[in-house]
Amino acid sequence: MSKLARTGTWPGILLVSGMLAVCLVLALALGPAPLSVGRIWQLLFAGPVPGDLDNAIFWQIRMPRVLTAALVGAALAVSGVILQDLFLNPLTDPYVTGVSSGAALGATIGIVLHLSNLSWITVLAIVGGLGTLAIVWMAARRRGRIDVFVLLLAGVTIAYLASAVVTVLMIKANQDMTAIIYWLMGSFSGRGWPDVRIALVTIPFMVLPLFFTREMDIMLQGEKRALELGVEVERTKRMLLVTAGVLTALAVSVSGIIGFVGLVVPHIVRLLVGPGHRGLLPVSLLAGASMMVVADLLSRTVIAPNEIPVGVVTTFVGAPLFVYLLRRGRRA
Amino acid sequence: MATPPDHPAVPEPSPERETRHAPLVALKNVDFAYDERPVLRRISFTLEAGDFVGIVGPNGSGKSTLVDLIDGIHQPVAGEVLVKGLATRRYKRKAMAREVALVPQHFDLDFDLAVREVVEMGAYCRGKDPAACGDPELMLARLGVAELASRRFSELSGGEKQLAVLAQALMQQAPLLLLDEPASALDVSHQLRLFDLLKELNAGGLTVLCILHDLNLALHYFDKLLVLSDGEVAAFGPPDEVLAPEVVEAVYGVRAYLHRHAGRTYLTFSPRLRGERRGRVHLVCGGGTGAGMMRELVDAGYEVTAGVLNALDTDEETGSELGLHMAVEAPFSPVGEEAHAENLQLMRAADLVVVTAVPVSHGNARNLEAARDALAAGIPVWADEGVRASDFVGAVAGLAEGGAQFFAGEEALLAAVRGRSLPGGRAPVVSPAAARVAAPAAADDPTPTASGDPPPGEAAT
Numbered sequence: 001m002s003k004l005a006r007t008g009t010w011p012g013i014l015l016v017s018g019m020l021a022v023c024l025v026l027a028l029a030l031g032p033a034p035l036s037v038g039r040i041w042q043l044l045f046a047g048p049v050p051g052d053l054d055n056a057i058f059w060q061i062r063m064p065r066v067l068t069a070a071l072v073g074a075a076l077a078v079s080g081v082i083l084q085d086l087f088l089n090p091l092t093d094p095y096v097t098g099v100s101s102g103a104a105l106g107a108t109i110g111i112v113l114h115l116s117n118l119s120w121i122t123v124l125a126i127v128g129g130l131g132t133l134a135i136v137w138m139a140a141r142r143r144g145r146i147d148v149f150v151l152l153l154a155g156v157t158i159a160y161l162a163s164a165v166v167t168v169l170m171i172k173a174n175q176d177m178t179a180i181i182y183w184l185m186g187s188f189s190g191r192g193w194p195d196v197r198i199a200l201v202t203i204p205f206m207v208l209p210l211f212f213t214r215e216m217d218i219m220l221q222g223e224k225r226a227l228e229l230g231v232e233v234e235r236t237k238r239m240l241l242v243t244a245g246v247l248t249a250l251a252v253s254v255s256g257i258i259g260f261v262g263l264v265v266p267h268i269v270r271l272l273v274g275p276g277h278r279g280l281l282p283v284s285l286l287a288g289a290s291m292m293v294v295a296d297l298l299s300r301t302v303i304a305p306n307e308i309p310v311g312v313v314t315t316f317v318g319a320p321l322f323v324y325l326l327r328r329g330r331r332a
Numbered sequence: 333m334a335t336p337p338d339h340p341a342v343p344e345p346s347p348e349r350e351t352r353h354a355p356l357v358a359l360k361n362v363d364f365a366y367d368e369r370p371v372l373r374r375i376s377f378t379l380e381a382g383d384f385v386g387i388v389g390p391n392g393s394g395k396s397t398l399v400d401l402i403d404g405i406h407q408p409v410a411g412e413v414l415v416k417g418l419a420t421r422r423y424k425r426k427a428m429a430r431e432v433a434l435v436p437q438h439f440d441l442d443f444d445l446a447v448r449e450v451v452e453m454g455a456y457c458r459g460k461d462p463a464a465c466g467d468p469e470l471m472l473a474r475l476g477v478a479e480l481a482s483r484r485f486s487e488l489s490g491g492e493k494q495l496a497v498l499a500q501a502l503m504q505q506a507p508l509l510l511l512d513e514p515a516s517a518l519d520v521s522h523q524l525r526l527f528d529l530l531k532e533l534n535a536g537g538l539t540v541l542c543i544l545h546d547l548n549l550a551l552h553y554f555d556k557l558l559v560l561s562d563g564e565v566a567a568f569g570p571p572d573e574v575l576a577p578e579v580v581e582a583v584y585g586v587r588a589y590l591h592r593h594a595g596r597t598y599l600t601f602s603p604r605l606r607g608e609r610r611g612r613v614h615l616v617c618g619g620g621t622g623a624g625m626m627r628e629l630v631d632a633g634y635e636v637t638a639g640v641l642n643a644l645d646t647d648e649e650t651g652s653e654l655g656l657h658m659a660v661e662a663p664f665s666p667v668g669e670e671a672h673a674e675n676l677q678l679m680r681a682a683d684l685v686v687v688t689a690v691p692v693s694h695g696n697a698r699n700l701e702a703a704r705d706a707l708a709a710g711i712p713v714w715a716d717e718g719v720r721a722s723d724f725v726g727a728v729a730g731l732a733e734g735g736a737q738f739f740a741g742e743e744a745l746l747a748a749v750r751g752r753s754l755p756g757g758r759a760p761v762v763s764p765a766a767a768r769v770a771a772p773a774a775a776d777d778p779t780p781t782a783s784g785d786p787p788p789g790e791a792a793t
Contacts, residue, residue: 230429230457
């Protein structure tokens, strides 16, 4: 990348890294039993110690929850960047491909079948998400090419279809309605280390696109121009779509559907570091993590001891922000 | 070709290429269709390194598709497209981009990237080594727009964008540059700058294949032209050969006229009525009194002849540009026997003889005699009222006696000719005896009556 982007990229990464660090510390410190920054420092180096209440709160409750939130936020933001730039459509978010609705359907089936073991619900959500991606993919394939426009339409259609099935299931399984609704609105409540382990799987998929920033930049000029400049467009597109799909499915499977992070974060970050992916991807990753950690912090502290679903918080924060961005008339 | 490829434009040979001499680009009997709709048929031609070739042809003749085929974006349905002897389908995109660069017709970018970043993208096919990639700022400087580097691409004007995209394509360092109507969004000064630049790049060894619409630019700048018509090659060769008026007329369906002026050749055009000819009109004119009418009548679909005119006379020059059949006499000479005889023949073949407000002197009085002969032979003669005033030898009187009709000026004459359908090949039958002589038309009522016939009137003089 050129000098201009480089001078924007590294300060951006540093700034947002600092922001994420602050958010993480706040999220670990605040809650029904507040911990001081010094205490957090101690606990971090002490490691999990049985018998200590602070230690248990820190290592068994807050740390996994905060890490899950950070990873899910990062995954959704990266997925949002990929999909917006692949579709060359600023209103695209990780959910338009239908992956999240498919994942929601999978999770709902798990809940209705009383597979109370959380990891089974997660597996079903991943299967539902990736299965939807496969269906949408096949619908959009024509002579070895993926028509992104058809993919978008197919994704939206499948999303409606999956939501309809979820609704039917909710009516059928009256007693599970609350669980399903909570899941659909998204929450990090009660997430533990098994969830972190699933969320950690997103890391390679977040790193992978970082090796294709140049191709992604060039593809901003449209698929034909990218071909002319030497990009293997179909291969790149396939890789990016699968990456975004896996990221979304994994994120949705551990947290439920959390809106606006994948839509708004890439837009804000473009204002900060520009549309070049060398800066946009890593900064979006960090910013998405920060936003989700803060949103989760708000969701469990604002009306404590009750929790607001985190998807509601991100929507409350994201919707006005997004309208503001649209009013500013940004094209990127 | 004008520029021998003494500058090795090819940076590195591709490993899988056949090494024996192969032209840079060869198309062999290429057919192409979008879905079931055929676009190109039986296209065969080759480009050698150093060629500077323009592609012209009407909209929808398959020009852009042809360029995309050479760049391997499309694959032919039949036949072969070879770049350096290797079929385009065997190239990976990156290898293709190292051989062929394309400047697209439409290019826009909705994202706020700096021009430098956009230009730099062209070096993608050259890998990551900055030494091999070249400097985007130097490239912009080479095109004379170094100052654009730090501006935002989306803020550039149309012409600046075009140059930035050209810089992007040149970053590929490919030996062949394809351009798809690069000049269509540019004003005339930017157009000329662009083509001068391409010429310069060509002199440096770059092979250029450029689609353009302006046939005069094509005529001036390119060493060879490829004319596409309805998906087929209509002509391929030196511009002045392939842009002969007949070819242009056949390909574009317009009339084309070739002019030579100050050592340059250019084409002008006029819409052409296809199909029936509207009739044949002979003009008696001279000194520029008939030039306007010649064009008007030709454009309106009449076959026009003229005479006798002196060579180098304005009307004679206009007539030869328009490709008219004329009886011509040597410059500044009175009408001689031979020219007069030819003129009579032309008049007899005409459906109508028109006399403009030409100054009549002893030198050309014979033309009016000829017109009178035509009247006697049953061919109507319509004259501009103005000729009475410019008649210095009293020749017009005879014309009036013979039954000629007079009109108040060129406009009125043209209106009358247009309003009256001349039956192709034969004159309207007007017996000289029965024909009434048209009165000098009133200045404010110059047009013929509703029937389309010239206004009747009493005999003049």
